[in-house]
Amino acid sequence: RCLSDWSSDVCSSDLDHCSKSDPLATIPRLMANAAQFGVAQSVATPATEAKARHLPLRIEELNAVACGGEPGVSNTFASALWALQTLFESVRVGVAGVNIHTRSARVNSLFSAQL
Numbered sequence: 587r588c589l590s591d592w593s594s595d596v597c598s599s600d601l602d603h604c605s606k607s608d609p610l611a612t613i614p615r616l617m618a619n620a621a622q623f624g625v626a627q628s629v630a631t632p633a634t635e636a637k638a639r640h641l642p643l644r645i646e647e648l649n650a651v652a653c654g655g656e657p658g659v660s661n662t663f664a665s666a667l668w669a670l671q672t673l674f675e676s677v678r679v680g681v682a683g684v685n686i687h688t689r690s691a692r693v694n695s696l697f698s699a700q701l
Contacts, residue, residue: 611656613664621650621668626675633680642682648672649687655694665694 615621629643636643649655650665659665669686676684688696 608651608653608656611651611659613659613662616650616659616664616668622671623675625672626679626681629676629681630679636682637680643680644683644685645676645681646685647687648684649694651694654689654692657693660694 625645625648629645633643648669649660650668651660655661655665673684686696688694
């Protein structure tokens with residue numbers, strides 16, 4: 587699991603971790619500068635190089651907390667603020683587009699059908 591703290595090696599793509607709660611996924615960490623600006627900083631150089639070659643750079647998958655999200659973090663206004671700041675910073679460094687990763691019926695779902 588991974589909170590968008592790009593300054594450390596806390597990310598894992600091992601799906602075995604997806605069934606566990608992530609103690610690193612907290613609102614204060616999500617609102618920290620490393621999380622707010624880390625994505626854009628990590629792609630600033632590739633974005634500049636792509637632009638020099640007249641090619642778009644796109645972030646293929648983006649979300650605040652991996653593996654479907656973390657209750658109390660992914661489904662809060664803080665997560666929405668993180669997403670907006672991350673998108674604006676990504677545009678600022680030259681990213682052409684971003685795919686926001688979401689799954690229906692998960693805590694990080696963008697929309698819920700509550701009747």
